[in-house]
Amino acid sequence: MASENPDRPAAATDGARINFDEPIDRRGTECLKYDAYAKRGHAADDLPMWVADMDERIPASAIEALQRRVAHGVFGYSDPDESYYEAVLAWVERHQGWRPERSWLVKTPGVVFALAQAVRAFTEPGDAVLIQRPVYYPFTNVIRDNGREVVCAPLAYDPGAGDERFRGGRYAVDLQAFERVVEQTSPRLFILCNPHNPVGRAWTPEELRGMGEVCLRHGVIVVSDEIHADFARPGFAHTSFASLGDEFARACVVCTSASKTFNIAGLQISNIFVPDPALRARFERACAQTGYDEVNALGFVATRACYEHGDDWLAQLKEHLERNLALFADTLAREAPELRLVRPESTYLLWVDCSALGLDDEGLRAFVERDARLWLDMGTMFGPEGAGFIRVNIACPRQTVEETCRRLVAATRAWRERQG
Ligand SMILES: Cc1ncc(COP(=O)(O)O)c(C=O)c1O
Structure with a gap:
């Protein structure tokens, strides 16, 4: 369908063989x-x-969409039209195996920002927040920097589980130990890395369900950071925590972004899904308390172009x-x-x-x-x-x-x- 929005290329301009081996000098770009x-x-x-x-x-x-937007030369306060939301929802459905609802989407200037707001929205100073180390270090930082206590249910590592090529071991969730930590420390929130950075696991539905059931039993809200979802390798698949079923969806926040997938982290935009209206209201209030309002105009132009044509x-x-x-x-x-x-x-x-x-x-x-x-x-x-x-x-x-x-x-x- 031809678009009336000048920032949206009407048709895909890609399709040719892309040379990802082309050396690109990034020096001097303030990276x-x-x-x-x-x-x-x-x-x-x-x-x-x-x-x-x-x-x-x-x-x-996406470069073309950004160039068009930049050539316009005016960068006032901006808010994307419905095409943005449709592009995001359709991408998640095509690539991540579930279809969130439009009303669940809250835009933030990044996933780590959203994690920090979830900590502020769903816990009080001094409360315990659960993570599974080794894990992406900002998880620890957003908990500590907000005066909450980090509690850890470490991933289990079997060093002997490798093969000829992947000689390292394998990480898994020790569910009994996980539940023990939940019982002993009573966390209000669990920040799950799904897929997991750095250990690389794409958690299976069974593993997610196991962790999710423990959290439901103990009233723990789950924030599922799914920023690496689009990289599932051949033979593996991404499962969104929210796709496990209604009761799981209602007790979670799912963090997504085009920033890892399409290399636009510097444009600072992410899409957070909060299915439960009451949790969403608390999350949005925490975002509002930071004074944050509209997203970066170039961020949504790039995200939409990537999701529509990428x-x-x-x-x-x-x-x-x-x-x-x-x-x-x-x-x-x-x-x-x-x-x-x-x-x-x-x-x-x-x-x-x-x-x-x-x-x-x-x-x-x-x-x-x-x-x-x-x-x-x-x-x-x-x-x-x-x-x-x-x-x-x-x-x-x-x-x-x-x-x-x-x-x-x-x-x-x-x-x-x-x-x-
Ligand atoms: C698991 C995970 N979450 C979040 C981020 C960063 O997200 P953002 O730049 O949107 O804050 C990264 C970046 O490496 C990551 O690996």
Whole structure:
């Protein structure tokens, strides 16, 4: 259907083969990944493979939509029309396997902002909030920074569950331990990472139901951060917590965004679904209390264009990520088997078990930064349960993954020589 909205391309402009291996120089664009070395205490020749964005250009149709909007030259207060909502709902239905309702959607300037508002909306200072470490570190920060108490039901790690290629172990939820922590600490809120960053799990409906039933039994509201939902690898699928059934949906908040999927984190917009009207009113009130009102105009223009026209781009991106993953996994298995990759199920962030090196925190940091000349997120950033692990972002051209592998292999050889 032709659009009357000038910010909406009427037809897909993508479809051609996209070269995700094209090197794009991001230096000088004020990006965190390449322009924050000095501020973050890193040497300029450390290869940055840390922050969760991609060294990839967004879909051409989204660039075109943004260019049209920018060329208009006026950037007053803005609010998207109905086409935005339809694009978001249709995307979630096509790619994430469930159809939320229009009235459930609350727009926020980011998922972490939404997590913080959920903490403020549904808990009181001093209340316990549950997380499963090792987990994306802002979960801990938004709880602590709001004067609530972090309680943890750690994920269970079976180090021997790997295979030839994915030599790292497997993470699971120990449901009995999970319920014990809930009983002992009485959290009001559980922040679930679904799929899980950094361990890469795409939780199954059974696992989600298990956690959900414990939460329902004990009156715990679930905030399900589903920002990595679109990256489910072949053989895996995303299940939204809200899709488990009405009673689960009514007790949860689901956080989504185009920002990871389409690399638009700098445009700061996310879509939060709160099915229950009473919970939604509390959540919206917490957002209003921050003084936050309209979303970023360029953020919604880009989100809508990506969601309307980005299916093929995403399919091609995922093929590219599979190739990068195969390169990384095979190189490590062959040349640095001490570094054991945990099989990812739905993310481009790889979680590598380095415990076979026998290094303490400081030693592993020296291995990464001094020996391998890499800038990574160290496992302990995700909680003490992450000790001995590193996280590597492979959403970049193949050459960058090759260079990362070269550096890790060289550092591992040097480590071997030091062992004598
Ligand atoms: C699980 C998870 N949630 C949220 C975010 C960030 O979301 P936002 O930039 O919308 O605050 C990330 C980014 O890496 C993430 O991995």
